[in-house]
Amino acid sequence: MSQPAADRFPTPALEKLPADIRERILAVQEKSGFVPNVFLTLACRPEEFRAFFAYHDALMERDSGLTKAEREMIVVATSAANQCHYCVVAHGAILRIRAKNPLVADQIAINYRKADISPRQRAMLDFAMKVSRAAQDISEQDFTEVSRHGFSDDDIWDIAAIAAFFALSNRMANVTGMRPNDEFYLMGRLPK
Incomplete structure (x- = not known):
């Protein structure tokens, strides 16, 4: 019988982590009320943890032509296509909160083409899905189509980078057997 991924890659004790990583995790815990499992799972490799979250923050927190909700839409749609349980549930919770829509x-996780989103957002997700599933087939026609919906080259880079980054995240979450925290399931579903 094979060893479960969660047993193969045990999470380190918080008190044994480098100070900067421990401080970041405690700040997240203070803000959200719990520690998302991704932080503890990735903390077993401190240098990679730092690099991962530096790039995550650069992509997901910057101001640009994409709203924070649209960034989360990309994560949820591409993570669903990549069958990443953790990211669909965790980023689905963040999307519900950022979009103020339970x-x-x-809808996006099941079939974004039938979701209650704008044609602009659908074009964004079409491009993100192609990056995620068949980047080798991206052509000038794809750039023309997404640009037609008002996305700048900088926005298109963001769409592609988010889809590509979360392809890495999806694969690591699956390999490590990362499970979404129970808290994510109810977040943003009921008005406060």
Whole structure:
């Protein structure tokens, strides 16, 4: 019988982590009320943890032509296509909160083409999905189509980078057997 991934890659004790990583995890815990499992799972490799979250923050927190909700839409749609349980649930929760819409994350995770989103957002997700599933087939026609919806070259880079980064994240979450925290399931579903 094979060893479960969660046993193969055990999470380190918080008190044994480098100070900067421990401080970041405690700050997240203070803000959200719990420690998302991704932080503890990736903390077993401190240098990679730092690099991962530096790039995550550069992509997901910057101001640009994409809203924070649209960035989360990309994560949810591509993570669903990559069958990443953790990212669909965790980023679905963030999407519900950022979009102020309790339905949108589930709609996008199941079939973004039928979700209650704008034609602009659908074009964004079409491009992101192609990056995620068949980047080798990206052509000038793809750039023309997404640009037609008002996305700048900088926005298109963001769409592609988010889809590509979360392909890495999806694969690591699956390999490590990362499970979404129970808290994510209810977040953003009921008005406060």
